[in-house]
Amino acid sequence: MAIYEITADSLQELTETSYAKVGVKERHDLQRLLRIQVDVISPDTLVIAEEFGEWTEGSRRIDLLGVDKAANLVVIELKRTEDGGHMELQAIRYAAMVSAMTFDRAVEVFSGYLKKIGKESDAHEALLEHLDWSEPDEDRFAQDVRIILASAEFSKELTTAVLWLNDRDLDIRCMRMKPYRYGEKILVDVQQIVPLPEASTYTVQIREKERQERKDRAERYTIRKRFWTRLLEYAHSKTDLHANIAPTDRYEIGTGAGMAGLRYHYKITQHTSFIDLYIDRGVGSQNENKQIFDALFSHKEQIESVVGEPVDWRRLDNNRASRIKLEIEGGYRDDETEWPQTIEKLVDAMIQFDKALSPYVAQLKSGG
Known part of the structure; x- marks a missing residue:
């Protein structure tokens, strides 16, 4: 769907572009901006790590790792490619790798991240405050891992795979971040396309029913x-x-x-x-x-x-x-x-x- 500017005489279609054409880089631009304003694609989420890859094996890294208000870990993957590539498979591997993270380990990771970005905060207290907890609760922490995929566009193969995975109790969201040129400005249209926002509540209820069954x-x-x-x-x-x-x-x-x-x-x-x-x-x-x-x-x-x-x-x-x-x-x-x-x-x-x-x-x- 196109985006239009309303003028006195007409609707002027904005020019769709690509991140590459406007010189926006995935890591240094999109990732940096979303790190600061992660609510744009994942509301109520606290970023605790960037480029996280402290695995026992492998060298791949999670673009952004967060914790939501329900104490679930959130794996956020960003792509500048036109169709999202195979980011869902990559994100699932990452989710599996961090799924055993404890509260204490999350504090260590968060503390290192805060030092990296030059922010002087107590990671332990900041995480407790975000979760609205008075003290750590390991039994409630990281009981699930959510995945957020952000890309300018997603292929049919990718969205089909995500829908299938969501039907099997994974929680993956596809956030389309399509760039447009408006004069000298660069605009981004952010839309959740999987699951559709209007169906999210119903989808969650159905998934919970199926899980209970x-x-x-x-x-x-x-x-x-x-x-x-x-x-x-x-x-x-x-x-x-x-x-x-x-x-x-x-x-x-x-x-x-x-x-x-x-x-x-x-x-x-x-x-x-x-x-x-x-x-x-x-x-x-x-x-x-x-x-x-x-x-x-x-x-x-x-x-x-x-x-x-x-x-x-x-x-x-x-x-x-x-x-x-x-x-x-x-x-x-x-x-x-x-x-x-x-x-x-x-x-x-x-x-x-x-x-x-x-x-x-x-x-x-x-x-x-």
Whole structure:
């Protein structure tokens, strides 16, 4: 988009130019000016280092390193090139390198920077004041690293990569700083183009929601695997039916029921559990599956008598498979002190389930 000067008679388009044409240098001009006025591209940020490159390996340097009000580190990379080059990849490497920085280390870096620019300030107190902290809090410091990319323009490849990375929990912003000539003056149009400012709040909310969902999924998987581990430990002491089952993070575990296509399953939800016999002999087996179900259903009274309670018989006429199911109260989100009771009920019910069904499954297998 062009920039126009409003005159009495017309809109006069300003001449777009390049930093090279007007003699503006990335490091000595742009970087120097942004170091002093970093809020132009990164509000509420305190610059603590310039040309920072104190790595254990490598010689590359971060143009500007800052700390925002939320105590996150901010890596700022500047480019005079027309499309930003590959600055996103470079900045990600830098972000990884500084991600383990502690508050005390940040104070050391900041102190060296203040001396370099000839400013007599207490780095420790200045950083605490910026963060509005009364004392250092290492648990809150540098929990994340934000990235600011500033360039006259960005290629489609770069912005596409940044959008993809942001969808995966990185926080990268592209600030376009396009130069214009206005008579003898050089103007800069500063625009945040990724993410779009009007979408930033929504994007942050969506990202936080997705982050929480991933956390919840990871937690759920961990809890379920712990539940199955404890169930199998108990089951192995009661029967050899589960000898070949390993713990998993899924909502179900299963084992063969003595005939191909028939499997016993344990299934758990947050507060309810199930055991079932799942009948599915494979592709094209719908009629056979229903015949197996009907044969077992013909012994309903005898089976339920052994199980000790009514069973949920699901022929599922519109599906290929059929199920015979029993619901158990209790799930993996219940207090872990209640797990032993739920596990005992599940395993004991499965033993009775197999005892009730296996004679009739054996008849089916032998063709009886």
